[in-house]
Amino acid sequence: MAERGVSKESKADRVERIKREKDGLDVWDDILRYSKLGHDAIDPEDFERFKWYGVYRQKPNDGHFMVRLRVPNGVLQAHQLALIAEMTDRFARGYGDITTRQNIQLHWLTIEDIPYLLSRYHGVGLTTMAACGDDPRNVVGCPVHGVDCGELVDARPLLDDVNRLYVGNREFSNLPRKFKVSISGCGVRCAQPEINDIGISAVRRARAAGDEIGYEVAVGGGLSTVPRLATRLEAFLTAEQVRPVCGAIASIFREYGDRTKRTRARMKFLVEQWGGDRFLDEIQDRVDFAIDRDVPPLPELPVDRDHIGVHPQRQEGYHYVGLASRFGRLTGAQMRDVAAIARELGDGTVRLTNNQNLIVTGVLTANVDEVVRRASNTLLPADADVWQRNFVACTGTQFCNLAITATKEAPGAESPAEHALNALQERLGHFKEFVRINYNGCPNSCGQHWVADVGLQGVLLKAANGEQVEGALVTVGGGLGSESGFGRNIGVRLPLTEVPEALVRLFSAYEEHGAEDDSFRSWCQRTSDEALGHYLRGEALQPVDAG
Ligand code: HEM
Ligand code: SF4
Structure with a gap:
């Protein structure tokens, strides 16, 4: 081990030293060793290196791990997804998450389980290598x-x-x-x-x-x-x-x-x-070639597109069918069902999207209805409303050590993301515009709140009685495409319990006050922070339109 000076080692120096002393890729033999010796034997510095095999400590660091796959381009074969389903039920308490980088990650693994899990993954051509850590992460691409x-x-x-x-x-x-x-x-x-x-x-x-x-x-x-x-x-x-x-x-x-x-x-x-x-x-x-510097102007790009629903393929007579999850959380049974749909009615491929959804490709036109019916039975609707198909959430306090607030799951309470999605679905089910709502448990933006129409970033708030409550800082008007831009912080922080009603009020106000040619995003851009704040909070003040 390198000598350490008297001054306290910074976080960066510590990680750099750990990487220098032993490459993350060399931790595999240690993982095997620890799986026999048990969790208590793990050198804390090896937790850092475990990330090079996609293994991350899970809150509250009581011996459970998150294991993230590396799924290049988000493309899985049906038998691979079926294997993930089997592992999910066997080791991960029956559920896993699709991530915003077209991956699947499972929680609840113990060090004893990990070599077996990874060997089963390898057996079907899957790897977790460099799924986490200071290395080139999963390479993402077009899911269709x-x-x-x-x-x-x-x-x-x-x-x-x-x-x-x-x-x-x-x-x-x-x-x-x-x-x-x-x-x-x-x-x-x-x-x-x-x-x-x-x-x-x-x-x-x-x-x-x-x-x-x-x-x-x-x-x-x-x-x-x-x-x-x-x-x-x-x-x-x-x-x-x-x-x-x-x-x-x-x-x-x-x-x-x-x-x-x-x-x-x-x-x-x-x-x-x-x-x-x-x-x-x-x-x-x-590089040993001359780079051609004549790049054409940036083409016109749509703000977003999510691939949910039934779409004709380039190959005549075939369709792909996009299925909406709820924040990427899938049960083992759902994974197994989608794998079976892809194998029996598609081309045997399932693709994961950065909106935490799935796509079955190569479906003969005659089989489309059956795919839609079976997917709906397993609660992955192809005809999901705009709220569900574009609602993304990160891991939050359920498993993430950096989280400030809950997102998908709040032990003993209603899931904040579910609560918000349910309110929008029930109250504004008729809404048709493509809008993204992204829920994050902290500012790190794993769930990409910066590029959402409405971003919710976990913060702690002080209630009137002095107690701390979980809340969200609201950003609006973010998006990618031709007019890429990050969401604007409008200075609104709400307790998580008030977020669902606030979202309903905000989108209702847009329906009422937005002009014919407005998108939600353009309306947010031309509406003042103050007015948006009033809409969100439901204050009885007369809102002022800036536009
Ligand atoms: C164990 C839980 C997790 C921890 C501790 C964690 C940690 C972090 C940290 C520290 C950052 C900021 C990195 C930076 O400084 O650039 C970050 C960003 C990010 N993470 Fe995570 N993360 C976790 C789970 C996830 C999950 C579940 C996803 C996918 C859904 C994810 C995907 C991302 C993405 C997309 C970003 C931002 C992208 C970017 O900076 O380019 N992470 N994460
Ligand atoms: S955004 Fe924050 S809370 Fe959510 S998974 Fe990332 S680090 Fe954790």
Whole structure:
């Protein structure tokens, strides 16, 4: 063990030392050893390294773990999902969560269970490697690649190639911080390139000899407490150039990322400091081809799209069917049912979305109704209302050590997210506009509240009697797409118990006061903080429209 000075080691120094002393990828033998010796034998510093195998301590750190899969592009085969269902019932108390990076994570694992779980995962070609930790995380992409009618190109082979470059590669297993990559070939970009460290998106460029499809690159996006939209580089890449560029960017981050402060270590801070031009020059120095700098203007992008419901595929006679979960929480039985639907009525594939939903692809037109019926029976409706299909929630105090408030589950009380969703469904069931509501238990934004129409960020409030109560800070008007922007803090903090009614009032006010051509987002943008606050709080003051 390295010598430590008299001064107290900072959090960043501690993590850096732990990574230097033993690479996270080398902790596997220790996991096997601890599984025989038991939880008490675990060296606390190895908890940090466990993350390199997707293993994270679960609140209240009493010997249970969360284990996150790595599901590139969110694509699972039916037999893989069936295996996850079996593991869910056997080890995870019957439920698991779809995450906002197209993964599935299970809770309640003990150290004794983990080698068996991971070996069963490996047996069906699944891995948890680099699902957590300071390394390249799951590579996300378009969940309807290869079947979407509007896609420019199927980028899945590229995504797999980049994933192979990163996973288990010791060149990238000690990065300054987590590193998130999105690669997609569709024109809608629901794979959120704007909030990833690298966002690779297909783009069309007009040329005299005919249009060319290539890839543009954005770097330095991320959420957390200091959200930043990725900087679009002046680069137009061919498919073959994407992998070396992704390698070059990860190596730049490895060498120049700030390892002295965990809160400043993400690549977005480096990009902010350098700017796009210097960053691109640095990439150029590391690849053996000249980067074409003639990138076309940013295409028009819809604000969002979620793929729920029945959609025709590029392949005539086939449809894909998007199924809405409730905040990504699935029971083992639901996983098993969807796996069976995909195997019996689809092409055997289930895809996970960053809205915590699922898609069954390759459904013959004649089988669509049966898929919809069976999915509805297992409470994953294809015809879900706008509230359910776009309601995202992070883990919260149920399992997360950083959480301030509950989100999906509040032991002994009604789930705050369920409560809010139920109120909107019951009272505003007729609402049709695409709006995202994202519930987070703290400012880290795992549940992406910054890019929601209404974001709810967990905070503690002081009640009139002096007691602390769980509450939410409300942000409004965030979104991705052509007019990407983060939600505006309108200075409203509400006790969690008041959030459902407040949301109903806010959306009712929009219905009443919004102009014909308003979207909820544009209405929020032109309405003052004060007026929005009045709507949310239900105060009897006369609201003032700013627009
Ligand atoms: C054990 C519970 C968890 C812990 C302790 C945790 C920790 C964190 C932390 C500290 C951040 C901020 C990172 C930064 O500084 O950039 C973060 C961001 C994030 N996490 Fe988690 N997380 C947990 C669960 C989850 C879950 C369940 C999901 C998926 C639903 C998730 C996905 C994300 C995403 C998408 C972000 C923000 C994205 C970004 O910064 O680019 N995390 N998490
Ligand atoms: S947003 Fe906060 S509370 Fe929610 S999972 Fe992330 S770190 Fe935990």
